[in-house]
Amino acid sequence: MGENRDHRINLRTGKRYSPTGARLKRMGVMPGWPDFLFSGPERAMFFLELKRANRGRLSEEQADLLSHLIACGHRVLVTSSLDDAVAELKAAGILRSTIEVQ
16 A cells, blocks of 8 residues: 555565655654645645555555544545646635646
8 A cells, every 4th residue: 555665675684664664754754644735825724645646545544644634624635636736726725826737
């Protein structure tokens, strides 16, 4: 589940690990948090999770957290389309209507 990361084997222990995951953990990234957070008009929050087309799916942590954010009244979008993301951000008043995807 989740994103496709490069995995390696620890030669001493024989266990599998992800260098990318370890680096993100050191940076303080918590599992399940969306890729992008936007602050909109009137202090509204918008959470955006971008997935790869055909292969991208939510992890259990992401699904739980996004459900919680929706229950709290926040806008959440999970998409593989940049056009959909831009359209939703425009509708939420976060992006100007004159911005176009190139």
